Amino acid sequence: xxxxxxxxxxxxxxxxxxxxxxxxxxxxxxxxxxxxxxxxxxxxxxxxxxxxxxxxxxxxxxxxxxxxxxxxxxxxxxxxxxxxxxxxxxxxxxxxxxxxxxxxxxxxxxxxxxxxxxxxxxxxxxxxxxxxxxxxxxxxxxxxxxxxxxxxxxxxxxxxxxxxxxxxxxxxxxxxxx
Amino acid sequence: xxxxxxxxxxxxxxxxxxxxxxxxxxxxxxxxxxxxxxxxxxxxxxxxxxxxxxxxxxxxxxxxxxxxxxxxxxxxxxxxxxxxxxxxxxxxxxxxxxxxxxxxxxxxxxxxxxxxxxxxxxxxxxxxxxxxxxxxxxxxxxxxxxxxxxxxxxxxxxxxxxxxxxxxxxxxxxxxxxxxxxxxxxxxxxxxxxxxxxxxxxxxxxxxxxxxxxxxxxxxxxxxxxxxxxxxxxxxxxxxxxxxxxxxxxxxxxx
Numbered sequence: 290x291x292x293x294x295x296x297x298x299x300x301x302x303x304x305x306x307x308x309x310x311x312x313x314x315x316x317x318x319x320x321x322x323x324x325x326x327x328x329x330x331x332x333x334x335x336x337x338x339x340x341x342x343x344x345x346x347x348x349x350x351x352x353x354x355x356x357x358x359x360x361x362x363x364x365x366x367x368x369x370x371x372x373x374x375x376x377x378x379x380x381x382x383x384x385x386x387x388x389x390x391x392x393x394x395x396x397x398x399x400x401x402x403x404x405x406x407x408x409x410x411x412x413x414x415x416x417x418x419x420x421x422x423x424x425x426x427x428x429x430x431x432x433x434x435x436x437x438x439x440x441x442x443x444x445x446x447x448x449x450x451x452x453x454x455x456x457x458x459x460x461x462x463x464x465x466x467x
Numbered sequence: 468x469x470x471x472x473x474x475x476x477x478x479x480x481x482x483x484x485x486x487x488x489x490x491x492x493x494x495x496x497x498x499x500x501x502x503x504x505x506x507x508x509x510x511x512x513x514x515x516x517x518x519x520x521x522x523x524x525x526x527x528x529x530x531x532x533x534x535x536x537x538x539x540x541x542x543x544x545x546x547x548x549x550x551x552x553x554x555x556x557x558x559x560x561x562x563x564x565x566x567x568x569x570x571x572x573x574x575x576x577x578x579x580x581x582x583x584x585x586x587x588x589x590x591x592x593x594x595x596x597x598x599x600x601x602x603x604x605x606x607x608x609x610x611x612x613x614x615x616x617x618x619x620x621x622x623x624x625x626x627x628x629x630x631x632x633x634x635x636x637x638x639x640x641x642x643x644x645x646x647x648x649x650x651x652x653x654x655x656x657x658x659x660x661x662x663x664x665x666x667x668x669x670x671x672x673x674x675x676x677x678x679x680x681x682x683x684x685x686x687x688x689x690x691x692x693x694x695x696x697x698x699x700x701x702x703x704x705x706x707x708x709x710x711x712x713x714x715x716x717x718x719x720x721x722x
Contacts, residue, residue: 292592293661296610297654303621304650310628311643383631390633402563409630410566 327381329374336371369422376415379408479676480521483683484514490687505555509548516541535601546612553619559638582618586611596662606660613653620646640689644682651678
Protein backbone atom coordinates (compact mmCIF):
# COMPACT_ATOMS: atom_id res chain seq x y z
CA UNK A 290 0.00 0.00 0.00
CA UNK A 291 2.84 2.38 0.90
CA UNK A 292 4.51 1.58 -2.40
CA UNK A 293 1.28 2.29 -4.28
CA UNK A 294 0.95 5.67 -2.55
CA UNK A 295 4.56 6.54 -3.38
CA UNK A 296 4.02 5.57 -7.03
CA UNK A 297 0.77 7.55 -7.26
CA UNK A 298 2.48 10.65 -5.84
CA UNK A 299 5.47 10.17 -8.16
CA UNK A 300 3.16 9.76 -11.16
CA UNK A 301 1.19 12.89 -10.20
CA UNK A 302 4.38 14.92 -9.82
CA UNK A 303 5.76 13.63 -13.12
CA UNK A 304 2.49 14.53 -14.85
CA UNK A 305 2.53 18.04 -13.39
CA UNK A 306 6.14 18.57 -14.51
CA UNK A 307 5.45 17.19 -18.01
CA UNK A 308 2.34 19.34 -18.46
CA UNK A 309 3.96 22.44 -17.04
CA UNK A 310 7.12 22.16 -19.13
CA UNK A 311 5.42 21.16 -22.38
CA UNK A 312 2.59 23.66 -22.15
CA UNK A 313 4.82 26.56 -21.10
CA UNK A 314 7.12 25.75 -24.04
CA UNK A 315 4.25 25.59 -26.49
CA UNK A 316 2.83 28.89 -25.27
CA UNK A 317 6.18 30.61 -25.39
CA UNK A 318 6.44 33.38 -27.95
CA UNK A 319 9.68 32.62 -29.70
CA UNK A 320 9.92 36.05 -31.18
CA UNK A 321 9.97 37.96 -27.91
CA UNK A 322 11.75 41.19 -28.71
CA UNK A 323 13.05 41.58 -25.17
CA UNK A 324 15.23 38.49 -25.53
CA UNK A 325 18.21 40.34 -26.95
CA UNK A 326 18.27 42.60 -23.93
CA UNK A 327 18.75 39.59 -21.69
CA UNK A 328 22.22 38.91 -23.05
CA UNK A 329 24.87 39.92 -20.54
CA UNK A 330 28.22 40.94 -21.96
CA UNK A 331 31.09 38.91 -20.53
CA UNK A 332 34.61 40.10 -19.97
CA UNK A 333 36.50 37.37 -21.76
CA UNK A 334 39.89 38.65 -20.62
CA UNK A 335 38.88 38.52 -16.97
CA UNK A 336 37.53 35.02 -17.42
CA UNK A 337 40.65 33.95 -19.30
CA UNK A 338 42.71 35.29 -16.41
CA UNK A 339 40.67 33.28 -13.94
CA UNK A 340 41.23 30.00 -15.80
CA UNK A 341 44.88 30.67 -16.60
CA UNK A 342 47.04 27.90 -15.06
CA UNK A 343 50.06 30.27 -15.01
CA UNK A 344 48.06 32.66 -12.88
CA UNK A 345 47.28 29.79 -10.54
CA UNK A 346 50.93 28.81 -10.34
CA UNK A 347 51.90 32.42 -9.67
CA UNK A 348 49.40 32.77 -6.82
CA UNK A 349 50.46 29.44 -5.38
CA UNK A 350 54.08 30.61 -5.29
CA UNK A 351 53.30 34.00 -3.78
CA UNK A 352 50.72 33.08 -1.14
CA UNK A 353 50.72 30.87 1.90
CA UNK A 354 48.80 27.59 1.52
CA UNK A 355 45.89 28.89 3.60
CA UNK A 356 45.71 32.23 1.79
CA UNK A 357 45.97 30.45 -1.56
CA UNK A 358 43.00 28.20 -0.70
CA UNK A 359 40.90 31.22 0.30
CA UNK A 360 41.82 33.17 -2.84
CA UNK A 361 41.35 30.15 -5.04
CA UNK A 362 37.89 29.56 -3.56
CA UNK A 363 36.91 33.15 -4.38
CA UNK A 364 38.27 32.70 -7.90
CA UNK A 365 36.22 29.52 -8.30
CA UNK A 366 33.05 31.32 -7.20
CA UNK A 367 33.79 34.07 -9.72
CA UNK A 368 34.46 31.45 -12.39
CA UNK A 369 31.13 29.76 -11.64
CA UNK A 370 29.35 33.12 -11.96
CA UNK A 371 30.96 33.65 -15.38
CA UNK A 372 30.09 30.14 -16.51
CA UNK A 373 26.46 30.52 -15.40
CA UNK A 374 26.25 33.79 -17.34
CA UNK A 375 27.75 32.08 -20.38
CA UNK A 376 25.06 29.39 -20.06
CA UNK A 377 22.30 31.99 -19.81
CA UNK A 378 23.64 33.81 -22.87
CA UNK A 379 23.74 30.53 -24.79
CA UNK A 380 20.15 29.92 -23.73
CA UNK A 381 19.04 33.34 -25.02
CA UNK A 382 20.94 32.85 -28.27
CA UNK A 383 19.25 29.49 -28.83
CA UNK A 384 15.87 31.19 -28.49
CA UNK A 385 16.83 34.08 -30.75
CA UNK A 386 18.32 31.86 -33.43
CA UNK A 387 15.34 29.51 -33.35
CA UNK A 388 13.21 32.41 -34.56
CA UNK A 389 15.79 32.97 -37.30
CA UNK A 390 15.42 29.33 -38.41
CA UNK A 391 12.11 30.40 -39.97
CA UNK A 392 13.78 32.99 -42.18
CA UNK A 393 13.29 32.75 -45.92
CA UNK A 394 16.97 33.47 -46.47
CA UNK A 395 18.93 30.20 -46.68
CA UNK A 396 22.15 31.80 -45.44
CA UNK A 397 20.39 33.16 -42.36
CA UNK A 398 18.91 29.73 -41.66
CA UNK A 399 22.34 28.10 -42.02
CA UNK A 400 23.91 30.67 -39.70
CA UNK A 401 21.09 30.24 -37.19
CA UNK A 402 21.44 26.46 -37.31
CA UNK A 403 25.18 26.73 -36.74
CA UNK A 404 24.64 29.13 -33.85
CA UNK A 405 22.05 26.86 -32.21
CA UNK A 406 24.38 23.88 -32.50
CA UNK A 407 27.27 25.76 -30.95
CA UNK A 408 25.08 27.21 -28.22
CA UNK A 409 23.83 23.69 -27.43
CA UNK A 410 27.41 22.47 -27.22
CA UNK A 411 28.14 25.34 -24.88
CA UNK A 412 25.10 24.54 -22.70
CA UNK A 413 26.43 21.01 -22.46
CA UNK A 414 29.94 22.22 -21.60
CA UNK A 415 28.51 24.59 -18.98
CA UNK A 416 27.08 21.60 -17.12
CA UNK A 417 30.47 19.87 -17.10
CA UNK A 418 32.36 23.05 -16.25
CA UNK A 419 30.04 23.87 -13.34
CA UNK A 420 30.32 20.30 -12.05
CA UNK A 421 34.09 20.58 -12.23
CA UNK A 422 34.15 24.00 -10.54
CA UNK A 423 31.89 22.86 -7.69
CA UNK A 424 34.02 19.74 -7.28
CA UNK A 425 37.12 21.93 -7.16
CA UNK A 426 35.52 24.10 -4.48
CA UNK A 427 35.86 21.13 -2.17
CA UNK A 428 39.54 20.94 -3.08
CA UNK A 429 40.64 24.43 -4.12
CA UNK A 430 44.30 23.54 -4.65
CA UNK A 431 43.48 21.22 -7.57
CA UNK A 432 44.18 22.44 -11.10
CA UNK A 433 41.33 23.52 -13.31
CA UNK A 434 41.19 23.89 -17.05
CA UNK A 435 38.08 25.55 -18.39
CA UNK A 436 39.88 26.56 -21.57
CA UNK A 437 37.72 24.37 -23.80
CA UNK A 438 34.65 26.20 -22.50
CA UNK A 439 36.23 29.51 -23.37
CA UNK A 440 37.01 28.29 -26.88
CA UNK A 441 33.40 27.12 -27.33
CA UNK A 442 32.09 30.46 -26.15
CA UNK A 443 34.28 32.32 -28.59
CA UNK A 444 33.21 30.08 -31.46
CA UNK A 445 29.58 30.67 -30.54
CA UNK A 446 30.16 34.40 -30.39
CA UNK A 447 31.59 34.25 -33.90
CA UNK A 448 28.45 32.49 -35.10
CA UNK A 449 26.24 35.06 -33.38
CA UNK A 450 28.16 37.75 -35.17
CA UNK A 451 27.70 36.01 -38.53
CA UNK A 452 23.98 35.56 -37.91
CA UNK A 453 23.69 39.20 -36.94
CA UNK A 454 25.44 40.28 -40.10
CA UNK A 455 23.17 38.15 -42.27
CA UNK A 456 19.98 39.32 -40.60
CA UNK A 457 20.88 42.94 -40.32
CA UNK A 458 24.17 44.00 -41.88
CA UNK A 459 24.05 47.40 -40.19
CA UNK A 460 23.55 46.16 -36.64
CA UNK A 461 26.35 43.92 -35.39
CA UNK A 462 26.21 41.71 -32.33
CA UNK A 463 27.97 41.84 -29.02
CA UNK A 464 27.73 39.14 -26.45
CA UNK A 465 30.99 39.75 -24.67
CA UNK A 466 32.78 42.76 -23.30
CA UNK A 467 36.46 43.75 -23.64
CA UNK B 468 -22.90 3.30 -15.26
CA UNK B 469 -19.42 2.67 -13.90
CA UNK B 470 -19.79 -1.11 -14.05
CA UNK B 471 -18.08 -3.63 -16.31
CA UNK B 472 -20.12 -4.30 -19.46
CA UNK B 473 -22.10 -1.07 -19.10
CA UNK B 474 -22.58 1.00 -22.29
CA UNK B 475 -19.90 3.44 -21.13
CA UNK B 476 -17.51 0.53 -20.51
CA UNK B 477 -18.09 -0.80 -24.06
CA UNK B 478 -17.66 2.68 -25.50
CA UNK B 479 -14.46 3.46 -23.62
CA UNK B 480 -12.90 0.12 -24.50
CA UNK B 481 -13.77 0.24 -28.22
CA UNK B 482 -14.02 3.89 -29.29
CA UNK B 483 -10.39 4.98 -28.72
CA UNK B 484 -9.15 1.97 -30.69
CA UNK B 485 -11.57 2.54 -33.56
CA UNK B 486 -10.28 6.12 -33.60
CA UNK B 487 -6.75 4.79 -33.49
CA UNK B 488 -7.34 2.62 -36.56
CA UNK B 489 -8.70 5.67 -38.39
CA UNK B 490 -5.67 7.64 -37.21
CA UNK B 491 -3.33 4.90 -38.50
CA UNK B 492 -5.04 4.99 -41.92
CA UNK B 493 -4.72 8.78 -42.09
CA UNK B 494 -1.10 8.65 -40.94
CA UNK B 495 -0.41 6.25 -43.82
CA UNK B 496 -2.33 8.33 -46.37
CA UNK B 497 -0.57 11.55 -45.42
CA UNK B 498 2.86 9.90 -45.57
CA UNK B 499 3.50 10.47 -41.87
CA UNK B 500 4.45 6.80 -41.50
CA UNK B 501 7.84 7.69 -42.99
CA UNK B 502 8.42 10.07 -40.10
CA UNK B 503 6.80 8.00 -37.36
CA UNK B 504 6.95 4.32 -38.36
CA UNK B 505 7.04 3.13 -34.76
CA UNK B 506 4.04 5.24 -33.81
CA UNK B 507 2.11 3.74 -36.71
CA UNK B 508 3.13 0.23 -35.65
CA UNK B 509 2.16 1.03 -32.07
CA UNK B 510 -1.26 2.36 -33.11
CA UNK B 511 -2.05 -0.74 -35.19
CA UNK B 512 -0.72 -3.16 -32.57
CA UNK B 513 -2.62 -1.43 -29.76
CA UNK B 514 -5.89 -1.52 -31.72
CA UNK B 515 -5.49 -5.21 -32.67
CA UNK B 516 -4.51 -6.09 -29.10
CA UNK B 517 -7.48 -4.31 -27.55
CA UNK B 518 -10.02 -5.65 -30.07
CA UNK B 519 -8.71 -9.16 -29.34
CA UNK B 520 -8.89 -8.66 -25.58
CA UNK B 521 -12.36 -7.15 -25.89
CA UNK B 522 -13.51 -10.16 -27.89
CA UNK B 523 -12.00 -12.56 -25.37
CA UNK B 524 -13.66 -10.66 -22.54
CA UNK B 525 -17.18 -10.54 -23.94
CA UNK B 526 -17.34 -14.04 -25.46
CA UNK B 527 -18.75 -16.18 -22.65
CA UNK B 528 -17.00 -19.47 -23.49
CA UNK B 529 -13.47 -18.04 -23.27
CA UNK B 530 -11.73 -19.06 -20.03
CA UNK B 531 -10.22 -16.43 -17.73
CA UNK B 532 -6.84 -18.11 -18.12
CA UNK B 533 -6.97 -17.69 -21.91
CA UNK B 534 -7.83 -14.00 -21.50
CA UNK B 535 -4.92 -13.37 -19.14
CA UNK B 536 -2.47 -15.29 -21.31
CA UNK B 537 -3.49 -13.12 -24.27
CA UNK B 538 -3.18 -10.08 -21.99
CA UNK B 539 0.43 -11.06 -21.17
CA UNK B 540 1.35 -11.47 -24.83
CA UNK B 541 -0.20 -8.10 -25.70
CA UNK B 542 1.45 -6.43 -22.75
CA UNK B 543 4.93 -7.58 -23.72
CA UNK B 544 4.47 -6.50 -27.33
CA UNK B 545 2.97 -3.18 -26.29
CA UNK B 546 5.79 -2.55 -23.82
CA UNK B 547 8.49 -3.16 -26.44
CA UNK B 548 6.72 -0.91 -28.94
CA UNK B 549 6.32 1.86 -26.37
CA UNK B 550 10.04 1.82 -25.59
CA UNK B 551 10.79 1.91 -29.32
CA UNK B 552 8.35 4.83 -29.62
CA UNK B 553 10.14 6.71 -26.85
CA UNK B 554 13.37 6.20 -28.79
CA UNK B 555 11.70 7.48 -31.96
CA UNK B 556 10.55 10.64 -30.17
CA UNK B 557 13.98 11.27 -28.71
CA UNK B 558 15.62 10.74 -32.09
CA UNK B 559 13.31 13.32 -33.66
CA UNK B 560 14.17 15.77 -30.92
CA UNK B 561 17.98 15.53 -30.95
CA UNK B 562 18.79 14.36 -34.48
CA UNK B 563 19.02 17.89 -35.95
CA UNK B 564 21.51 18.91 -33.26
CA UNK B 565 24.71 16.82 -33.26
CA UNK B 566 26.07 18.86 -30.32
CA UNK B 567 23.61 17.22 -27.92
CA UNK B 568 22.71 14.02 -29.80
CA UNK B 569 25.61 11.98 -28.41
CA UNK B 570 25.32 13.10 -24.80
CA UNK B 571 21.54 12.79 -25.09
CA UNK B 572 21.80 9.18 -26.23
CA UNK B 573 24.22 8.38 -23.43
CA UNK B 574 22.04 10.06 -20.82
CA UNK B 575 18.81 8.41 -21.95
CA UNK B 576 20.54 5.02 -21.92
CA UNK B 577 21.69 5.66 -18.34
CA UNK B 578 18.21 6.88 -17.38
CA UNK B 579 16.71 3.75 -18.95
CA UNK B 580 19.01 1.44 -16.98
CA UNK B 581 18.23 3.26 -13.71
CA UNK B 582 14.49 3.17 -14.43
CA UNK B 583 14.58 -0.57 -15.22
CA UNK B 584 16.27 -1.14 -11.84
CA UNK B 585 13.65 1.01 -10.08
CA UNK B 586 10.87 -0.84 -11.92
CA UNK B 587 12.34 -4.22 -10.91
CA UNK B 588 12.52 -3.01 -7.31
CA UNK B 589 8.90 -1.82 -7.32
CA UNK B 590 7.80 -5.15 -8.83
CA UNK B 591 9.71 -7.05 -6.14
CA UNK B 592 8.16 -4.92 -3.39
CA UNK B 593 4.60 -5.23 -4.68
CA UNK B 594 2.54 -7.57 -2.55
CA UNK B 595 0.33 -9.59 -4.94
CA UNK B 596 -3.31 -8.59 -4.48
CA UNK B 597 -4.56 -11.57 -6.46
CA UNK B 598 -3.65 -15.20 -5.69
CA UNK B 599 -3.57 -16.03 -9.39
CA UNK B 600 -0.05 -15.19 -10.56
CA UNK B 601 -1.24 -14.66 -14.13
CA UNK B 602 -3.31 -11.71 -12.91
CA UNK B 603 -1.08 -10.29 -10.18
CA UNK B 604 1.99 -10.73 -12.39
CA UNK B 605 0.30 -8.85 -15.24
CA UNK B 606 -0.59 -6.01 -12.85
CA UNK B 607 2.97 -5.83 -11.54
CA UNK B 608 4.34 -5.90 -15.09
CA UNK B 609 2.01 -3.06 -16.13
CA UNK B 610 3.15 -1.04 -13.13
CA UNK B 611 6.85 -1.69 -13.90
CA UNK B 612 6.39 -0.86 -17.56
CA UNK B 613 4.83 2.49 -16.73
CA UNK B 614 7.54 3.31 -14.17
CA UNK B 615 10.07 3.07 -17.02
CA UNK B 616 7.83 4.71 -19.62
CA UNK B 617 6.82 7.73 -17.53
CA UNK B 618 10.42 8.15 -16.34
CA UNK B 619 11.72 8.17 -19.90
CA UNK B 620 9.11 10.67 -21.08
CA UNK B 621 9.88 12.89 -18.09
CA UNK B 622 13.58 12.66 -18.94
CA UNK B 623 12.95 13.63 -22.57
CA UNK B 624 10.78 16.60 -21.60
CA UNK B 625 13.34 17.89 -19.08
CA UNK B 626 16.23 17.32 -21.49
CA UNK B 627 14.42 19.29 -24.19
CA UNK B 628 13.56 22.05 -21.72
CA UNK B 629 17.13 22.35 -20.45
CA UNK B 630 18.62 22.62 -23.92
CA UNK B 631 15.67 24.65 -25.27
CA UNK B 632 15.21 22.08 -28.04
CA UNK B 633 12.29 22.96 -30.27
CA UNK B 634 9.65 20.26 -30.66
CA UNK B 635 7.97 19.89 -34.00
CA UNK B 636 4.20 19.76 -33.80
CA UNK B 637 3.74 16.03 -34.33
CA UNK B 638 6.55 14.96 -32.00
CA UNK B 639 5.22 17.31 -29.35
CA UNK B 640 1.71 15.88 -29.65
CA UNK B 641 2.85 12.26 -29.46
CA UNK B 642 5.09 13.03 -26.46
CA UNK B 643 2.33 14.96 -24.67
CA UNK B 644 -0.16 12.13 -25.15
CA UNK B 645 2.35 9.48 -24.15
CA UNK B 646 3.36 11.51 -21.08
CA UNK B 647 -0.21 11.90 -19.84
CA UNK B 648 -0.96 8.25 -20.63
CA UNK B 649 2.09 6.81 -18.89
CA UNK B 650 1.77 8.94 -15.73
CA UNK B 651 -1.95 8.25 -15.30
CA UNK B 652 -1.52 4.54 -16.08
CA UNK B 653 1.38 4.30 -13.62
CA UNK B 654 -0.82 5.65 -10.85
CA UNK B 655 -3.76 3.49 -11.97
CA UNK B 656 -1.82 0.22 -12.22
CA UNK B 657 -0.02 0.91 -8.93
CA UNK B 658 -3.45 1.14 -7.25
CA UNK B 659 -4.75 -1.96 -9.05
CA UNK B 660 -1.58 -3.98 -8.32
CA UNK B 661 -1.75 -3.11 -4.62
CA UNK B 662 -5.42 -4.06 -4.37
CA UNK B 663 -6.18 -0.97 -2.27
CA UNK B 664 -9.58 -0.47 -3.85
CA UNK B 665 -10.64 -4.11 -3.64
CA UNK B 666 -13.81 -4.69 -5.67
CA UNK B 667 -13.89 -1.06 -6.76
CA UNK B 668 -10.72 -1.35 -8.86
CA UNK B 669 -13.01 -1.35 -11.90
CA UNK B 670 -13.22 2.41 -11.37
CA UNK B 671 -9.53 2.62 -12.23
CA UNK B 672 -10.23 0.69 -15.44
CA UNK B 673 -12.70 3.40 -16.41
CA UNK B 674 -10.19 6.09 -15.57
CA UNK B 675 -7.47 4.33 -17.58
CA UNK B 676 -9.74 3.89 -20.58
CA UNK B 677 -10.95 7.50 -20.45
CA UNK B 678 -7.36 8.74 -20.29
CA UNK B 679 -6.46 6.58 -23.26
CA UNK B 680 -9.38 8.06 -25.16
CA UNK B 681 -8.15 11.57 -24.34
CA UNK B 682 -4.63 10.69 -25.49
CA UNK B 683 -5.87 9.31 -28.83
CA UNK B 684 -7.71 12.60 -29.33
CA UNK B 685 -4.53 14.53 -28.51
CA UNK B 686 -2.54 12.43 -31.02
CA UNK B 687 -5.23 12.90 -33.66
CA UNK B 688 -5.26 16.65 -33.13
CA UNK B 689 -1.49 17.12 -33.31
CA UNK B 690 -0.95 14.68 -36.18
CA UNK B 691 -3.89 15.58 -38.39
CA UNK B 692 -4.79 19.23 -37.76
CA UNK B 693 -2.29 21.50 -39.50
CA UNK B 694 -0.56 24.18 -37.49
CA UNK B 695 -1.92 27.67 -37.85
CA UNK B 696 0.42 29.81 -39.88
CA UNK B 697 1.78 32.38 -37.46
CA UNK B 698 4.18 35.03 -38.65
CA UNK B 699 6.92 34.70 -36.10
CA UNK B 700 9.03 37.83 -36.09
CA UNK B 701 12.66 37.23 -36.96
CA UNK B 702 14.51 39.10 -34.28
CA UNK B 703 17.22 41.57 -35.01
CA UNK B 704 20.50 40.57 -33.38
CA UNK B 705 21.36 41.93 -29.95
CA UNK B 706 22.94 45.34 -29.84
CA UNK B 707 26.20 45.77 -31.27
CA UNK B 708 29.87 45.95 -31.08
CA UNK B 709 31.38 44.25 -34.04
CA UNK B 710 34.65 46.11 -33.77
CA UNK B 711 35.27 44.75 -30.28
CA UNK B 712 34.32 41.28 -31.47
CA UNK B 713 36.63 41.47 -34.43
CA UNK B 714 39.53 42.56 -32.23
CA UNK B 715 38.75 39.78 -29.77
CA UNK B 716 38.58 37.13 -32.49
CA UNK B 717 41.77 38.38 -34.09
CA UNK B 718 43.56 38.26 -30.75
CA UNK B 719 42.19 34.74 -30.24
CA UNK B 720 43.33 33.60 -33.69
CA UNK B 721 46.82 35.03 -33.20
CA UNK B 722 47.47 33.12 -29.95
